[in-house]
Each structure stands twice: as structure tokens, then as C-alpha cells.
Amino acid sequence: MTDMMHNFELFQPGSLADAQALLKKHGDDAWLLAGGKDSLDWFKDRVMQPTAVIDISGLAELGAGIRDEAGGVYISAMTTLTDVAENALIKDRFPLLAEAAAHVASPQIRNVGTIGGNVCQDTRCSYYRDGFPCYRAGGNTCYANTPTAMNREHTLFEAKRCVAVTPSDTAPACVVLEAEMVVRRGKKEVVIPAEKFFIGPDIDIERMTALKPGDILMGIRIPAKWSGSHQYFEKVADRNTWDFALVSIAMAATVEGEAVTDIRLACGAVQCTPRRLSDVEDLLKGEVPNEEMETLAGRVASSGSKPLNYNHFKQPLMSSLAKRAVRSMSA
Amino acid sequence: MSEELMPYDPTVDYTGEPAIKEITPDGSKHIPPWKPLNLTRRRFLQGVVCSGIAVSNTAILFSSGARPARADARAVERLISLNINGRKRNVDVAPNETLAHTLRYKLNLTGTKIGCNRAECGACTVMADDVSIYSCSTLTHRVKDKSITTIEGIASADGTLHPVQQAFIDEIGPQCGFCTPGQVVSAVSFLKQNPSPTVDEARMAMSGNLCRCGAYDHYLKGVMKAAESV
Numbered sequence: 001m002t003d004m005m006h007n008f009e010l011f012q013p014g015s016l017a018d019a020q021a022l023l024k025k026h027g028d029d030a031w032l033l034a035g036g037k038d039s040l041d042w043f044k045d046r047v048m049q050p051t052a053v054i055d056i057s058g059l060a061e062l063g064a065g066i067r068d069e070a071g072g073v074y075i076s077a078m079t080t081l082t083d084v085a086e087n088a089l090i091k092d093r094f095p096l097l098a099e100a101a102a103h104v105a106s107p108q109i110r111n112v113g114t115i116g117g118n119v120c121q122d123t124r125c126s127y128y129r130d131g132f133p134c135y136r137a138g139g140n141t142c143y144a145n146t147p148t149a150m151n152r153e154h155t156l157f158e159a160k161r162c163v164a165v166t167p168s169d170t171a172p173a174c175v176v177l178e179a180e181m182v183v184r185r186g187k188k189e190v191v192i193p194a195e196k197f198f199i200g201p202d203i204d205i206e207r208m209t210a211l212k213p214g215d216i217l218m219g220i221r222i223p224a225k226w227s228g229s230h231q232y233f234e235k236v237a238d239r240n241t242w243d244f245a246l247v248s249i250a251m252a253a254t255v256e257g258e259a260v261t262d263i264r265l266a267c268g269a270v271q272c273t274p275r276r277l278s279d280v281e282d283l284l285k286g287e288v289p290n291e292e293m294e295t296l297a298g299r300v301a302s303s304g305s306k307p308l309n310y311n312h313f314k315q316p317l318m319s320s321l322a323k324r325a326v327r328s329m330s331a
Numbered sequence: 332m333s334e335e336l337m338p339y340d341p342t343v344d345y346t347g348e349p350a351i352k353e354i355t356p357d358g359s360k361h362i363p364p365w366k367p368l369n370l371t372r373r374r375f376l377q378g379v380v381c382s383g384i385a386v387s388n389t390a391i392l393f394s395s396g397a398r399p400a401r402a403d404a405r406a407v408e409r410l411i412s413l414n415i416n417g418r419k420r421n422v423d424v425a426p427n428e429t430l431a432h433t434l435r436y437k438l439n440l441t442g443t444k445i446g447c448n449r450a451e452c453g454a455c456t457v458m459a460d461d462v463s464i465y466s467c468s469t470l471t472h473r474v475k476d477k478s479i480t481t482i483e484g485i486a487s488a489d490g491t492l493h494p495v496q497q498a499f500i501d502e503i504g505p506q507c508g509f510c511t512p513g514q515v516v517s518a519v520s521f522l523k524q525n526p527s528p529t530v531d532e533a534r535m536a537m538s539g540n541l542c543r544c545g546a547y548d549h550y551l552k553g554v555m556k557a558a559e560s561v
Contacts, residue, residue, distance in 0.1 A: 007425075007427060008426060009406040010407045010426035010472055012407055018400050020400065021400035021404075022404060033470075036468065036470060037468055040429070040450075040468045057473065106453070106539030107463065107517070108456055108463050108464055108465045109465070109539070
């Protein structure tokens with residue numbers, strides 16, 4: 001049979017303390033398994049071969065679920081993407097996040113894949129995934145940024161040696177909604193704002209998130225601030241199922257009368273982290289969204305981008321998505 | 332041509348070692364050296380003898396609150412019981428075994444197909460507690476507490492076809508038929524949750540199954556037709 005996985009020991013701890021003890025004992029050889037959709041591909045490719053796989057689906061402290069929290073919501077990291085996309089509370093308050101979750105991969109993957117796994121997943125750079133010893137894998141070169149490399153999925157902004165992008169659809173939504181990541185670090189609970197949770201190669205080239213070895217993401221807390229605001233999500237990918245975003249956009253805005261009072265925008269898949277469109281936000285605050293503002297927003301959105309050999313198309317794509325997001329406010 | 336100038340020949344030069352090893356020569360970072368399973372003859376025999384109770388006891392083992400954390404917690408037992416198509420099946424499952432592998436090669440339920448083996452085609456779709464999942468990308472140990480329905484369990488016991496199966500025949504859904512088991516299971520699972528769908532909802536729900544013959548519209552018509560009689 002093809003794609004046979006390497007031998008590993010599977011642990012199914014029932015409590016957080018057990019999981020942490022196992023993580024500590026096995027150190028670098030340990031691997032946390034949430035939904036397992038991405039993990040098993042790593043194993044089948046034999047690029048990652050951890051000897052101890054720790055299935056955290058049974059942790060008593062981590063029961064899947066979504067609950068109301070002071071007008072916002074708390075989403076356990078083990079909640080499946082289907083549950084996030086179909087939950088009445090989230091659909092009502094944060095339709096942006098429900099939309100983003102509904103656009104991940106395919107129905108069967110959403111039925112098992114978790115929101116925690118989705119925000120923590122590693123980049124999809126095909127060179128990195130194929131086991132090339134690149135910067136991100138601890139090596140000393142980038143295979144995706146050479147004169148002949150295929151890099152149409154890669155970054156437009158903030159390339160620091162590595163040109164990989166964030167693959168997550170829910171990550172830009174979390175950044176826009178000012179979500180907080182609740183992380184268990186040892187015996188402490190650490191709360192990391194989404195914008196600081198996703199890190200670029202300038203901070204650590206081998207990690208996509210602020211999670212340190214041994215950390216477990218427990219849940220995502222979304223404050224009430226953007227509840228009920230005007231929200232917009234759009235993802236462009238090669239196919240509407242399975243494929244990762246070429247560019248995605250998430251927006252939340254409060255509109256009073258006709259003018260925008262507060263707005264947050266973020267793009268996925270154009271940078272190693274979800275990219276806040278701060279210039280567009282500054283441009284739109286206090287303005288009435290109309291055709292002129294759409295055009296301006298489109299121009300500003302992708303300014304400063306530095307495309308690689310094959311991803312110039314992402315610039316107009318990003319501009320168009322920003323335009324469409326702004327247009328959704330006047331519609 | 333001297334020997335040093337010979338081009339790379341995988342049949343001679345391929346070492347079989349993971350490519351990434353060259354960047355971690357000490358083997359400490361990503362790739363630990365391969366180790367056999369920590370399973371002595373004694374532990375294996377214990378496992379065989381105790382498996383019946385071990386399965387039901389796992390919950391108790393790990394559930395008590397006030398006790399020190401166990402880093403020596405034992406890895407999963409290989410011998411487990413699965414609930415498949417309403418029947419209890421005892422089977423020896425490796426920790427790294429996928430559900431598709433268990434179904435096809437241990438239990439002989441070969442109706443479930445393996446297409447891509449990477450969660451990207453849908454041929455292996457089965458239901459776990461009425462939710463459709465890709466069995467090729469699910470560890471069997473993850474679903475030991477769930478009730479699995481494969482394509483073999485869709486038709487009723489007397490052989491009457493499920494409305495979805497009948498509708499797929501009527502609408503000439505299958506051409507080569509390789510994706511059909513997955514399509515049927517996806518459709519059945521979807522209609523259980525949404526018995527009267529719109530066409531768009533049905534299209535969304537069936538989007539996790541590829542058909543290389545391109546008979547998507549036939550399958551979609553089949554789902555809509557079956558929805559009338561479910």
C-alpha cells in the first residue's frame with residue numbers, strides 16, 4: 001500500500017495534565033494530533049516522523065463546544081469547522097468567522113478538522129512540504145525564491161528569507177475580530193491576541209504561531225466588540241473545494257448613518273501572517289463608502305507589495321477583493 | 332565517462348533515508364532515528380489477554396481527577412472493538428493504521444475505495460455517527476467509540492437499495508463507478524441532516540467527492556431525486 005505511515009506510538013490521554021506530561025517526556029519526538037487532517041499528510045510523506053503521537057481529542061478540559069461569553073463567544077480549540085460554520089451564535093454575531101470556516105477545504109474535512117488545527121497549521125509551501133531542507137526546515141536556503149522556482153502561491157509582503165504564506169482561512173477572520181488565543185503553557189493560562197499569535201519569519205522562521213514547544217491551544221475567545229457589525233469574507237482559490245486561498249479577505253466595519261466609524265481588514269495568503277490592511281482602514285474611517293472610495297481602497301490595498309516570479313496576479317486580486325469588501329458596505 | 336560524472340541513478344544512489352536527515356545530522360530536530368514499537372512479547376500477550384476489559388477500562392484509567400499526571404501512560408491497545416454497520420468487530424489495529432486500511436485489509440469491507448489516500452478525493456468516505464468523514468485520513472483508534480457505516484451498511488438487510496442508491500441508478504450517476512461508494516455515503520449522510528435540501532446545498536454537500544468521469548450533474552440529480560423519497 002502506498003503512503004504507509006511510519007511507526008509511532010499513539011497516546012490518547014484523558015486529561016490535560018497527562019497530555020502535558022507526555023509532551024514533556026517525549027519532547028521533540030512528540031506530536032499533538034487534533035483533527036489529524038494535516039498531521040497524517042505529514043506522516044504519509046515521511047517528512048515528519050514523530051515517535052509519540054498524542055491525540056488530544058479526549059482531553060476532559062478541552063471538550064469541543066462554543067459558548068456565549070459576555071456578548072462574545074468562546075470556541076474550544078477542538079470544535080470542528082462544521083460546528084463553527086453552522087453554530088447559530090457565531091452566525092448571528094460573527095458571520096465572518098462562520099463564512100471563513102465554511103470555506104475551508106471540503107465538507108468531510110470540515111467535519112473532522114478543528115478550528116484550533118486550522119489556525120495552527122503549517123504553511124503549504126510545496127518545497128517545504130516536500131521535505132526540502134529550506135530555512136523553515138532548519139536549512140540555509142529558500143527553494144521557492146529562485147529564478148526557476150514555482151512560487152505562484154507565495155508571498156507579496158514581508159519576505160524575510162522565507163516566502164511562505166499563511167494558509168488558514170479562519171486566521172484573517174480571527175485577526176479582524178480581535179480574537180484572543182487561550183494557550184495553556186505549563187500550569188499557566190496565557191492569552192495571546194490573534195495579531196501577535198501569528199508570527200512571521202522575522203520573529204521565528206521555523207514557526208507560524210507564537211506557540212512554544214509543549215504549549216496547547218485551548219480555545220479562541222472572540223470579544224463582543226465586533227458583534228453585529230457589517231462583516232465580509234471572500235476567498236479566491238483555484239477550486240472552490242480543497243484548495244487553499246490564493247488571496248482571501250476578511251472585513252468588519254461599523255457604519256453609522258452612512259459613514260464608516262470603525263473598520264478592520266485583513267488579507268490571508270499574501271504574507272506569512274494575516275496582513276492587516278491598515279492603510280485602507282485609515283483611508284476609510286469617517287468616509288462614506290462609494291465608488292470613489294472603492295477605487296482608492298483597491299489602489300492602496302496592494303501598494304508596497306513585492307511579487308516574486310509567478311505571483312504578480314495576486315496584486316490585482318488583492319485590490320479587487322478590497323474593492324469588493326468596500327462595495328459590500330454600500331450595497 | 333568516468334564514474335564521478337555519471338548522472339544520478341535512483342536505483343543505485345537512492346538510500347531510502349528521509350531527505351530531511353541531511354539537515355539534522357544529529358537526528359535531534361524533526362526526524363528521530365527509527366525505533367521499533369515499544370511492544371515486548373510480554374506486553375503484547377498481556378494486551379491480547381486483557382483487551383476485552385482494556386477497551387472499556389481506558390476511560391476509567393484516564394478520567395480520575397485528583398492524581399499525578401502520568402507520562403508513563405500506556406499507548407493505545409492494539410486489540411479493539413469497532414462498531415461497523417451495526418456489528419461489533421474485534422480487530423487488531425496498529426497505532427498508525429487508517430480506518431480505510433482497517434476496513435479494506437482487515438475486515439474485507441472493500442466497498443470503501445482508496446483513491447488519493449490524502450483526503451482529497453472522497454472515494455473513501457464513510458459515516459462516523461452519521462457524519463461523513465474521509466476514512467483514509469482518520470486513524471482507526473480515533474473512531475473506536477463511534478458507530479461506523481460503510482457503503483456495505485447503506486442498503487437494508489434484505490437487500491432493498493437505499494433511496495440514494497436507487498436514485499443514482501435511475502439518474503445514471505456512476506460511469507466507471509470508482510467514486511460511487513463515496514458519493515452514496517456522502518449523499519446519505521447529507522440527507523440525514525438535511526432531508527429537503529436546495530440544489531445549491533446539495534452541491535455544497537457533495538463537493539468533497541471527486542468524480543473523474545465528470546458525472547457531477549447526474550449525482551446531483553440523484554441526490555435531489557432521493558431527497559423526495561427519503
